Amino acid sequence: MSQPLPNQDKMEKLVSLCRRRGFIFPSSEIYGGLSSCWDYGSLGVELKRNIKQAWWQAIVQQRGDFVGLDTSILMHPQVWEASGHLKGFSDPMVDCKECQQRWRTDELEGEVCPSCGGELTEPRQFNLMFKTFMGPVEDDASIVYLRPETAQGIFVNFQNVVNTTRKKLPFGIAQIGKSFRNEITTGNFIFRSREFEQMEIEYFVKPGTDEEWFEYWLKERMDWYIGLGIKKENLELRKHDRGELAHYARECFDINYNFPMGWSELEGIANRGDFDLVQHAEHSGKGLSYLDEETNEHIVPYIIEPSAGVDRSVLAFLCEAYDEEPDKDEIRTVLHLHPSLAPYKAAVLPLSKKEPLIQIADEIHAELRRCWMVSYDLAQSIGRRYRRQDEIGTPYCITIDFQSLEDKQVTIRERDSMKQLRIPISELNNTLAAKLGGEAFEILPPGGSHWLGF
Amino acid sequence: MSQPLPNQDKMEKLVSLCRRRGFIFPSSEIYGGLSSCWDYGSLGVELKRNIKQAWWQAIVQQRGDFVGLDTSILMHPQVWEASGHLKGFSDPMVDCKECQQRWRTDELEGEVCPSCGGELTEPRQFNLMFKTFMGPVEDDASIVYLRPETAQGIFVNFQNVVNTTRKKLPFGIAQIGKSFRNEITTGNFIFRSREFEQMEIEYFVKPGTDEEWFEYWLKERMDWYIGLGIKKENLELRKHDRGELAHYARECFDINYNFPMGWSELEGIANRGDFDLVQHAEHSGKGLSYLDEETNEHIVPYIIEPSAGVDRSVLAFLCEAYDEEPDKDEIRTVLHLHPSLAPYKAAVLPLSKKEPLIQIADEIHAELRRCWMVSYDLAQSIGRRYRRQDEIGTPYCITIDFQSLEDKQVTIRERDSMKQLRIPISELNNTLAAKLGGEAFEILPPGGSHWLGF
Numbered sequence: 001m002s003q004p005l006p007n008q009d010k011m012e013k014l015v016s017l018c019r020r021r022g023f024i025f026p027s028s029e030i031y032g033g034l035s036s037c038w039d040y041g042s043l044g045v046e047l048k049r050n051i052k053q054a055w056w057q058a059i060v061q062q063r064g065d066f067v068g069l070d071t072s073i074l075m076h077p078q079v080w081e082a083s084g085h086l087k088g089f090s091d092p093m094v095d096c097k098e099c100q101q102r103w104r105t106d107e108l109e110g111e112v113c114p115s116c117g118g119e120l121t122e123p124r125q126f127n128l129m130f131k132t133f134m135g136p137v138e139d140d141a142s143i144v145y146l147r148p149e150t151a152q153g154i155f156v157n158f159q160n161v162v163n164t165t166r167k168k169l170p171f172g173i174a175q176i177g178k179s180f181r182n183e184i185t186t187g188n189f190i191f192r193s194r195e196f197e198q199m200e201i202e203y204f205v206k207p208g209t210d211e212e213w214f215e216y217w218l219k220e221r222m223d224w225y226i227g228l229g230i231k232k233e234n235l236e237l238r239k240h241d242r243g244e245l246a247h248y249a250r251e252c253f254d255i256n257y258n259f260p261m262g263w264s265e266l267e268g269i270a271n272r273g274d275f276d277l278v279q280h281a282e283h284s285g286k287g288l289s290y291l292d293e294e295t296n297e298h299i300v301p302y303i304i305e306p307s308a309g310v311d312r313s314v315l316a317f318l319c320e321a322y323d324e325e326p327d328k329d330e331i332r333t334v335l336h337l338h339p340s341l342a343p344y345k346a347a348v349l350p351l352s353k354k355e356p357l358i359q360i361a362d363e364i365h366a367e368l369r370r371c372w373m374v375s376y377d378l379a380q381s382i383g384r385r386y387r388r389q390d391e392i393g394t395p396y397c398i399t400i401d402f403q404s405l406e407d408k409q410v411t412i413r414e415r416d417s418m419k420q421l422r423i424p425i426s427e428l429n430n431t432l433a434a435k436l437g438g439e440a441f442e443i444l445p446p447g448g449s450h451w452l453g454f
Numbered sequence: 455m456s457q458p459l460p461n462q463d464k465m466e467k468l469v470s471l472c473r474r475r476g477f478i479f480p481s482s483e484i485y486g487g488l489s490s491c492w493d494y495g496s497l498g499v500e501l502k503r504n505i506k507q508a509w510w511q512a513i514v515q516q517r518g519d520f521v522g523l524d525t526s527i528l529m530h531p532q533v534w535e536a537s538g539h540l541k542g543f544s545d546p547m548v549d550c551k552e553c554q555q556r557w558r559t560d561e562l563e564g565e566v567c568p569s570c571g572g573e574l575t576e577p578r579q580f581n582l583m584f585k586t587f588m589g590p591v592e593d594d595a596s597i598v599y600l601r602p603e604t605a606q607g608i609f610v611n612f613q614n615v616v617n618t619t620r621k622k623l624p625f626g627i628a629q630i631g632k633s634f635r636n637e638i639t640t641g642n643f644i645f646r647s648r649e650f651e652q653m654e655i656e657y658f659v660k661p662g663t664d665e666e667w668f669e670y671w672l673k674e675r676m677d678w679y680i681g682l683g684i685k686k687e688n689l690e691l692r693k694h695d696r697g698e699l700a701h702y703a704r705e706c707f708d709i710n711y712n713f714p715m716g717w718s719e720l721e722g723i724a725n726r727g728d729f730d731l732v733q734h735a736e737h738s739g740k741g742l743s744y745l746d747e748e749t750n751e752h753i754v755p756y757i758i759e760p761s762a763g764v765d766r767s768v769l770a771f772l773c774e775a776y777d778e779e780p781d782k783d784e785i786r787t788v789l790h791l792h793p794s795l796a797p798y799k800a801a802v803l804p805l806s807k808k809e810p811l812i813q814i815a816d817e818i819h820a821e822l823r824r825c826w827m828v829s830y831d832l833a834q835s836i837g838r839r840y841r842r843q844d845e846i847g848t849p850y851c852i853t854i855d856f857q858s859l860e861d862k863q864v865t866i867r868e869r870d871s872m873k874q875l876r877i878p879i880s881e882l883n884n885t886l887a888a889k890l891g892g893e894a895f896e897i898l899p900p901g902g903s904h905w906l907g908f
Contacts, residue, residue, distance in 0.1 A: 022521075022618030028530030030610050030738040034598070035588065037528050039611055042521035042619050049510075049522075056503075061827050064819065067476075067496035068503075072649050073632065074491050076482030093590055102590040132586045132600065134489065134648065136547055136556040136638055144488070146586065146600075156484050157493055164476030165496050166833070178527065178632065184590055194588065195526050284484040365518065373515050379620070 071153025
């Protein structure tokens with residue numbers, strides 16, 4: 001491994017790699033970009049999908065005490081009254097009386113406009129929710145908001161989920177989706193943007209057991225990141241002190257990651273108590289509770305909320321994976337992404353453009369992509385092609401050479417060790433499946449079953 | 455099979471099933487719902503995820519001539535100027551001068567207000583895009599729109615994709631994501647809602663080959679629905695006549711499905727020519743073209759756009775799958791969903807709550823859910839439990855009975871035929887994998903590989 005990169009350098013190099021190789025572009029870039037919105041390119045969309053899939057699989061599919069949910073971005077305005085967002089989800093702002101520019105109070109150093117030196121107004125609260133109008137008339141009665149968090153969609157559906165799934169406490173509801181915040185200060189690439197994606201868990205427990213479950217989730221969520229390749233020493237738990245606690249929270253910890261710009265929040269884990277269910281029950285007039293069959297009592301569960309940012313996870317996994325390693329006289333740029341997260345699981349590389357090699361390569365490519373995202377590259381030397389795959393984190397390269405025509409074998413080259421292994425073409429599927437940890441997913445073709453033999 | 459249900463009945467029964475079993479709820483229901491927005495419950499979210507996964511896998515993963523993309527919902531306002539949406543994406547509306555209600559002109563029968571009989575204003579164009587304000591100031595300069603279609607995110611990234619992936623014509627870009635339209639007339643359950651999800655393909659081809667590719671995609675997309683269980687006779691192609699064609703389209707067909715409310719659009723397939731790339735090149739001043747390496751000429755590709763609605767697909771697959779079958783003296787309600795789409799692939803049903811049975815059932819449940827979404831049900835008689843699984847489309851029920859303690863075998867019962875098969879517990883994974891067509895997907899656990907043996 002090489003010397004660690006200076007942090008500023010690392011972020012710049014990562015942004016450049018993301019742009020150059022098609023992970024992440026500025027939104028609407030041909031029109032000069034839209035401030036703090038981002039588009040995921042052909043590799044970024046796969047990385048992001050894999051992160052979300054890994055989360056959903058670990059939480060909703062494999063645990064047994066969870067169900068999923070997918071609620072709408074536009075919600076009834078009373079939701080935000082009950083949740084406290086309409087009143088409290090705001091930053092104090094001042095306007096310059098001269099140049100009309102607006103500033104966040106907590107970022108001002110003096111008492112005059114940083115731009116023109118003009119006099120400033122008294123601070124006013126500026127709500128961070130995006131508003132829009134539903135229906136044909138633009139008036140106060142038609143205002144709706146883009147949700148600033150996915151959590152509320154879970155809370156307002158609590159009773160629906162209890163009634164339809166008959167889950168017993170403790171149980172969790174999980175949701176992945178977009179949220180929107182009209183942040184005044186954005187930046188650090190995809191770390192803080194106005195449109196972002198969340199992976200949120202609301203875990204419902206009996207009051208009194210909440211502290212124990214809070215501890216449980218702190219460990220569980222740390223382990224999830226570590227299991228997917230984040231080094232332990234790049235994660236820390238930071239406790240919110242009393243003054244910092246959100247109005248709904250009894251206790252809160254951030255899982256911080258050692259980003260190039262410093263330790264910053266990757267996920268927040270809060271003990272929300274019964275705040276949300278009580279608020280929504282009061283505002284809606286609907287009972288939101290759970291019938292404890294043992295005691296025959298209606299109880300309002302406490303909620304533990306591990307709330308992760310998808311885009312921040314993308315950034316953290318990219319930062320963690322990025323490395324520059326000396327290799328002979330050159331520098332090898334490589335993304336050591338966990339195989340589950342890598343955009344492509346393998347790349348098929350015919351050594352020459354000669355017809356018989358291409359034919360074998362095409363067949364292998366067609367066969368492998370039934371089960372996996374697989375790349376194909378014909379351009380330039382094999383060394384250059386390995387480097388290109390290293391740079392986007394492809395764990396395995398499969399090289400077809402002239403000898404393959406004779407012995408029906410190919411070379412598998414592993415990204416991290418750069419070791420090479422020669423195996424029969426007929427065993428490619430088995431070998432890759434074993435190496436990738438059992439990933440093999442294919443939709444049944446119409447009219448019959450096809451099974452790849454492993 | 456039973457007699458076909460009357461259509462109105464069928465829709466009502468389906469909506470009721472969706473509500474009762476947790477497929478789909480009205481958004482913000484405890485606050486009276488938000489007009490024409492919907493929340494997907496624990497089963498609905500899995501069905502929707504499976505449809506999107508089947509599409510992504512068929513298009514992006516398995517073909518070899520595609521890449522994916524995931525662009526932001528908020529886009530630069532000039533995008534909508536170039537695309538024609540700011541000017542043309544509107545309905546003509548009139549206001550009542552007496553009661554101030556607003557009406558869509560094409561839905562009025564007389565010349566006076568249908569509500570109070572008052573005089574109406576001249577028609578005005580009402581734009582269907584939701585607008586909001588980005589940044590701290592609400593003025594014209596800060597207006598941005600929620601995208602009314604995912605397509606434009608693909609067009610404005612055309613050059614980025616070409617530069618980063620070096621794809622050769624013909625190739626496709628695929629995107630799944632939310633779009634928003636402030637529709638005046640909504641309804642038919644999730645068929646037309648204000649917030650909806652799209653699965654869009656933009657397929658870039660050499661001008662002159664566009665008609666051939668247009669035909670190709672008509673067939674390809676029909677086959678996709680048929681392969682996932684839609685009967686051929688419930689699909690039709692409807693050609694848009696000249697007067698109906700959108701401003702960007704050279705030719706357009708709808709794939710209509712025989713919904714309970716009548717034949718309605720499931721997917722639109724348009725030949726957009728070079729309209730979009732030319733418009734965006736003009737408005738942005740950036741060259742949007744493709745270098746043909748054979749002729750060394752820059753060409754502007756033509757675009758074939760198969761644009762499918764995710765929510766409409768959910769509704770179509772549900773309608774197609776729903777059946778009521780006479781079974782002895784009762785009616786069996788069953789969703790004949792394709793196994794790839796079914797929310798749960800299997801259900802684990804211990805015959806009694808006795809400890810040794812529960813222990814085996816728990817072990818089987820834990821083992822199976824490593825790879826699949828698997829349900830578990832203990833409540834009431836085994837017959838009732840089969841019915842509950844039939845109603846949500848679970849293809850296989852696995853029953854553990856007292857004999858299982860002796861012979862280490864379980865009963866697999868198939869949803870459609872209701873046939874039962876006794877197999878060793880040790881062969882459950884293999885059997886299910888074969889029946890489900892090779893679905894087996896598991897994230898590698900930290901620190902080692904685990905492979906289920908098939």
